[in-house]
Amino acid sequence: MKRTYPEFEEEKISFINMLKNGNIDQSIVKLTSKLSLLPADSSLANLSDIISKTDILKKRYILKNVVEKIKEIHDFDYIFIDVPPTINSDFTNNAVYASDYILMVFQTQQSAYESSLSFVNFLRDRKKESDLSFELVGAVPVLIKKSGRVDKQILDMSKSAFSEALFENQIYQRERIKKFAADGIKDKDMHDKKVIYMFNKVYEELVDRVRLIEGE
Numbered sequence: 001m002k003r004t005y006p007e008f009e010e011e012k013i014s015f016i017n018m019l020k021n022g023n024i025d026q027s028i029v030k031l032t033s034k035l036s037l038l039p040a041d042s043s044l045a046n047l048s049d050i051i052s053k054t055d056i057l058k059k060r061y062i063l064k065n066v067v068e069k070i071k072e073i074h075d076f077d078y079i080f081i082d083v084p085p086t087i088n089s090d091f092t093n094n095a096v097y098a099s100d101y102i103l104m105v106f107q108t109q110q111s112a113y114e115s116s117l118s119f120v121n122f123l124r125d126r127k128k129e130s131d132l133s134f135e136l137v138g139a140v141p142v143l144i145k146k147s148g149r150v151d152k153q154i155l156d157m158s159k160s161a162f163s164e165a166l167f168e169n170q171i172y173q174r175e176r177i178k179k180f181a182a183d184g185i186k187d188k189d190m191h192d193k194k195v196i197y198m199f200n201k202v203y204e205e206l207v208d209r210v211r212l213i214e215g216e
Helices: 015-021 042-052 059-073 090-098 110-130 149-165 175-183 190-214
Strands: 029-032 035-037 101-107 135-142
Touching: 015 042, 015 059, 042 059, 042 090, 059 090, 090 110, 101 110, 101 190, 110 135, 110 149, 135 149, 135 190, 175 190
Parallel strands: 101 135
Antiparallel strands: 029 035
8 A cells, every 4th residue: 555655554543443442533544635545454354253243133234334434424425345255254244234336346267257156146145135225236357368268258258147237348457457566556657547547447337337326
């Protein structure tokens, strides 16, 4: 994070301590005038311990309660929750219960594609059994190798499986993405701008899909 935002403050209250003491505002980091972050840290590994001691009727609503408190404090346009699409994990369950919309991301590999199908079934089951009102807003293939045969095959299968849910804008493999991870996200040269444009198009399509669902 410091590679992209040198002023990033690491001495905020950890996520786990925030859950224990309820002081959410002291855990939120303001990165820019338009972007704030509630960062994860190594203490998040203890989330399962906290959840295991929580009443079964409440354990899946821990993150939802955090989101509701954030809404009371801040007037954010969107709150994004980033979790791995692991089926039936404490992290995933809490994220699903806290969300209005879910965007599924998968790599163009056979195992990742099959996992994405299982994840859709998992979401369908969760929605039925818990009377949740979230919407699966779409699916985004990522790190696509443009000339890869397997990538093309997975994309073709994805179009058949997900139909209109498959995003038109997708994320392709780029060396600059690896450089961003090493040096931080920059917006200086042509290669930076091309990658940022690619991600921006996915974001714009996400917002358009949400607005369409909401009838705006």
